[in-house]
Amino acid sequence: MINCIIVDDEQHAIDILQHYIHQSPQLHLAGSFLNPVEALQVVNEQKIDLIFLDVLMPELSGIDFIKTIRQKSRVILTTAYAEYALEGYDLHVIDYLLKPIRLPRFLSAVQKAVEQIDRVREQDENDYMFVKTELKGKLLKIELDEVDFIEGMRNYVAIHTGGKKILVNTSMKNMEDQLAGKQFLRVHKSFIVPLSRITGIEGNCLRLKEVTQPISIGENYREVVLGLIKGKLLG
DSSP: OEEEEEEOSOHHHHHHHHHHHTTOTTEEEEEEESOHHHHHHHHHHSOOOEEEEESOOSSSOHHHHHHHOOSOOEEEEEESOGGGHHHHHHTTOSEEEESSOOHHHHHHHHHHHHHHHHHHHHHHHTOEEEEEBSSTTOEEEEEGGGOOEEEEOSSSEEEEETTEEEEESSOHHHHHHHTTTSSEEEEETTEEEEGGGEEEEETTEEEETTEEEEEEOOTTTHHHHHHHHHHTOOO
């Protein structure tokens, strides 16, 4: 089931989309919002897979809404103005529905959304790894989204997760190779961090969400780290 919401400043437009969603067994309507600011709070606090989002709204435009949300919700734009389609696609929206929205066109957009969300869920199910701990013969499953950071030690690699430190009998190079393509970044000869945990940079150190320890940036990694962070800056 796909959790979705509707964000539109016109009740008539919401009513039409609600009617269509209730005819789509893959969708579960988690809420409808005339005020995009209220919807933004819900999206950032709950697991919302799909947003039916109007472009022109007085308090916050749909384009600015997309740029503001923190989680990876998929978006289908809805509007009466076709000229906004290009900007929407630049923001990687799934589809663009031109009002008045017809049911066949709506169902086509929903099918695209279902296919994309199913692919992401399938990938997420594989976002784990098995590691050989310091105890001989013991394999432990590590959920990647629970990793705070990874630290290289003299004879082991320490995986920091939820306040615990799991010692793994491997090298930082092997760990880096195992995490390739998994949104982790080596920032120092002794540190690998999940990109989603980075909250800021102070001098030669990174700050990570829910981690009190500052993470040093190695001189050989500094250019890549700073380039990545600058590429994420808004404005």
